[in-house]
Amino acid sequence: MAKVLVVTSGKGGVGKTTSTAALGAALAQSGENVVVVDFDVGLRNLDLVMGAERRVVFDLINVVQGDAKLSQALIRDKRIDNLSLLPASQTRDKDALTIEGVDKVVGELREKFDWVICDSPAGIERGALLAMRHADMAVVVTNPEVSSVRDSDRIIGMLDSKTLRAEKGDRVDKHLLLTRYDPMRAARNEMLKTEDVLEILSIPLLGIIPESEEVLRASNLGAPVTLNNPISAPARAYFDAAKRLRGEKVEVVVPLERKGLIGRLFGRRVA
Amino acid sequence: MALVLAPELPLGDWLAALDAQIERSPSFFDGRPVVVDLTGVPREQPDVAAFLQLLEERGIHIIGTEGAHPSWEGIEAWGRPLPGGKPARPIEVPEEPKAAAAPAPASQAEAASPAQQDGADAEPNALVIDHSIRSGQSVVFERGDVTVLGSVASGAEVMAGGSVHIYGTLRGRAIAGLAGNSAARIFCRRLQAELVAIDGVYQTADDMPDSVIGKPVQAWLDGEQMKIAALD
Numbered sequence: 001m002a003k004v005l006v007v008t009s010g011k012g013g014v015g016k017t018t019s020t021a022a023l024g025a026a027l028a029q030s031g032e033n034v035v036v037v038d039f040d041v042g043l044r045n046l047d048l049v050m051g052a053e054r055r056v057v058f059d060l061i062n063v064v065q066g067d068a069k070l071s072q073a074l075i076r077d078k079r080i081d082n083l084s085l086l087p088a089s090q091t092r093d094k095d096a097l098t099i100e101g102v103d104k105v106v107g108e109l110r111e112k113f114d115w116v117i118c119d120s121p122a123g124i125e126r127g128a129l130l131a132m133r134h135a136d137m138a139v140v141v142t143n144p145e146v147s148s149v150r151d152s153d154r155i156i157g158m159l160d161s162k163t164l165r166a167e168k169g170d171r172v173d174k175h176l177l178l179t180r181y182d183p184m185r186a187a188r189n190e191m192l193k194t195e196d197v198l199e200i201l202s203i204p205l206l207g208i209i210p211e212s213e214e215v216l217r218a219s220n221l222g223a224p225v226t227l228n229n230p231i232s233a234p235a236r237a238y239f240d241a242a243k244r245l246r247g248e249k250v251e252v253v254v255p256l257e258r259k260g261l262i263g264r265l266f267g268r269r270v271a
Numbered sequence: 272m273a274l275v276l277a278p279e280l281p282l283g284d285w286l287a288a289l290d291a292q293i294e295r296s297p298s299f300f301d302g303r304p305v306v307v308d309l310t311g312v313p314r315e316q317p318d319v320a321a322f323l324q325l326l327e328e329r330g331i332h333i334i335g336t337e338g339a340h341p342s343w344e345g346i347e348a349w350g351r352p353l354p355g356g357k358p359a360r361p362i363e364v365p366e367e368p369k370a371a372a373a374p375a376p377a378s379q380a381e382a383a384s385p386a387q388q389d390g391a392d393a394e395p396n397a398l399v400i401d402h403s404i405r406s407g408q409s410v411v412f413e414r415g416d417v418t419v420l421g422s423v424a425s426g427a428e429v430m431a432g433g434s435v436h437i438y439g440t441l442r443g444r445a446i447a448g449l450a451g452n453s454a455a456r457i458f459c460r461r462l463q464a465e466l467v468a469i470d471g472v473y474q475t476a477d478d479m480p481d482s483v484i485g486k487p488v489q490a491w492l493d494g495e496q497m498k499i500a501a502l503d
Contacts, residue, residue: 124407153405153407153424153427154426156405157404157405157407157427200425
């Protein structure tokens with residue numbers, strides 16, 4: 001049965017789009033039929049991270065408003081057959097999304113795919129609410145810092161009250177994805193501790209993604225990090241997270257700083 | 272002690288939000304003096320006096336206005352404007368429970384769960400919430416005590432007519448004795464609160480002694496003074 005997964009956070013810039021792309025590509029590589037849907041109407045980015053920006057003809061708003069068929073708007077990934085993208089519109093804004101339209105689109109996507117991954121816009125307004133509306137599962141992307149944690153807490157409250165599942169008295173399955181985790185700063189106690197974040201948010205941990213230049217490099221190349229450099233530390237963490245989403249039991253690894261000879265020689269970077 | 276209501280434009284929407292609040296907590300304004308802060312209302316707004324009349328019709332007892340423009344007709348009838356507008360407010364109303372005033376225009380206070388609407392079928396004098404209160408959520412129950420079997424997050428608030436009991440960590444706000452009950456108390460298993468208030472007397476995190484932070488504590492009123500002490 002198809003699963004609808006929302007990737008959300010409240011706060012902007014924590015890594016929702018990166019994580020959507022990376023998890024989508026990781027799930028697709030394990031043989032699942034995946035679509036990633038960009039709900040950030042007006043500020044679309046997922047097409048760039050997926051490297052599909054020059055292939056966008058129709059978008060989510062066209063489908064919501066009935067101007068195009070879903071099959072016309074879906075963009076199949078060139079690298080993996082069973083990964084598709086439904087882009088957002090860059091020229092419109094979130095008011096162009098209607099509840100009925102989103103209901104219809106998500107309903108159709110559920111029939112075609114195993115995983116429907118919705119990339120939520122930042123904020124707690126219409127766009128974010130519609131992105132989470134149909135979710136069976138949620139990945140709450142959080143950085144180990146206080147403002148991000150509080151915003152995530154707010155979003156978890158909304159997942160528990162503003163989704164279709166919540167309205168039916170059911171629960172959205174929520175998972176915490178800790179991103180931009182910097183082992184060096186963690187070693188110096190400059191970040192919130194993982195235990196503290198978990199204690200405050202009290203939802204299960206899906207994974208810890210280390211801060212890495214690989215992520216930035218992959219984004220700039222237009223490829224999810226799990227495709228661009230599958231053996232890099234962040235990619236491995238995303239693969240593990242994807243396995244946990246599929247229900248496999250994988251131990252969570254806390255990223256540690258690994259220093260080579262050069263690292264030991266030049267390890268004392270001025271922060 | 273007085274509540275401050277700060278109407279926002281458009282006034283129609285603000286009134287609707289107020290009505291929703293009154294519906295949730297019918298006796299919220301009972302016997303409470305209210306100061307209306309009109310600084311958010313532009314000078315050219317017609318009929319401010321009629322607007323205040325509408326508030327009065329909702330059973331809100333207006334003792335004064337703030338930030339009113341002298342050119343408004345009939346404004347004097349609503350009590351002498353408190354001098355000085357904004358900056359005067361904390362001096363004029365030193366015990367102003369900011370937190371308690373907040374929910375009145377709180378159109379954004381969203382339902383945490385069906386349990387928080389103090390529905391008629393709940394036990395009459397106690398509300399038990401068996402989960403944590405997340406940031407941005409607001410629980411208002413003025414008929415009696417609120418017990419939370421979880422934590423209250425930073426940016427969340429629990430308000431009770433009676434006492435507040437938090438069995439997890441209190442990181443947000445707890446407000447007890449809403450309708451003027453100075454015997455109400457606040458209990459929590461771990462104090463990390465942003466603000467605690469009893470019957471309008473409040474303390475922010477800055478005011479709390481280090482010795483109680485992170486401890487299981489109770490807070491109560493000794494006359495006009497709030498006391499916080501560790502429970503063990």
